[in-house]
C-alpha cells in the first residue's frame with residue numbers, strides 16, 4: 001500500500017467548510033491522514049516534515065523549503081474577519097503592551113505591521129502564556145485568533161479587526177492561512193484535493209447544520225467574514241504582507 005499523505009488542518013470553526021468537503025470525499029480520505037491542531041503547531045509540523053500538506057499560517061511560507069501553495073482555497077478575508085483582533089480596554093493610541101497569541105504565526109506579525117505602519121505606534125510585544133486572555137487589562141491588550149476571538153467579542157471595550165484594518169491600510173484583501181505542501185505531489189491528487197475543498201463550499205448549508213455554536217452567527221462568519229477563494233487580489237495581498245514581513 002502507498003504511504004498516506006499527511007494533511008494538517010487548523011482546528012478552528014473557520015476550517016469546517018473545507019474539512020467537510022474533504023471528509024465527504026471517500027477516495028481522498030483513503031489517501032490521506034488528517035491531523036487537526038492550532039495554526040502554530042500545524043506550522044511546526046510542516047516545517048519539520050511531520051506532515052506533507054498543511055493549512056499553515058502564511059507567515060511561515062518563507063521558512064519552508066520547496067513550499068508550494070497547492071489549492072485555490074484559503075482562510076482569507078475581504079474586510080472584517082471577526083475572529084482576529086486586537087482586544088483592548090483602551091483606545092489603540094493608549095495601548096502600552098500587546099500580548100501575542102501563542103497559537104498564531106500570521107496575525108501576530110500582521111499586528112506588528114499594523115501597529116507600526118497603520119496606527120504608527122510602538123507598544124511592547126509580549127509572548128503569550130496559556131492564560132493570556134485573562135491578562136487583558138488597562139493598557140495591556142492582546143491579539144487573539146480563532147474561536148477564542150469569536151468568544152471574546154464584546155468582552156473588551158475595543159476590538160480592532162486586523163483584516164479590516166489591513167484593508168483600510170492597503171486596499172487589499174488578506175490571507176491568513178493557505179494549503180501549502182513541502183514536497184511535489186501528483187497532479188491527480190492536487191486536483192482531487194481542490195475538488196474536495198470546493199465541495200465543502202458548495203454545501204455550506206449542510207456544514208452549518210452540523211455546527212452548534214451560540215456565540216457568533218456561523219453563516220455570517222462563513223459567508224461574509226471568511227473569504228475562502230484564493231483570488232488574484234488575495235495573492236496580491238499575500239505578496240505585500242510577505243514583503244512587509246521581510247522588512248520587520
Ligand SMILES: C=C(O[C@@H]1C=C(C(=O)O)C=C[C@H]1O)C(=O)O
Pocket residue numbers: 010012014039040056057058075081083084103104105106107108145146147149176177
Ligand atoms: C482568520 C483566522 O485565521 C487563522 C490565523 C492564523 C494565524 O494568525 O497564524 C493561522 C491560521 C488561520 O486559521 C482565524 O483563525 O481566526
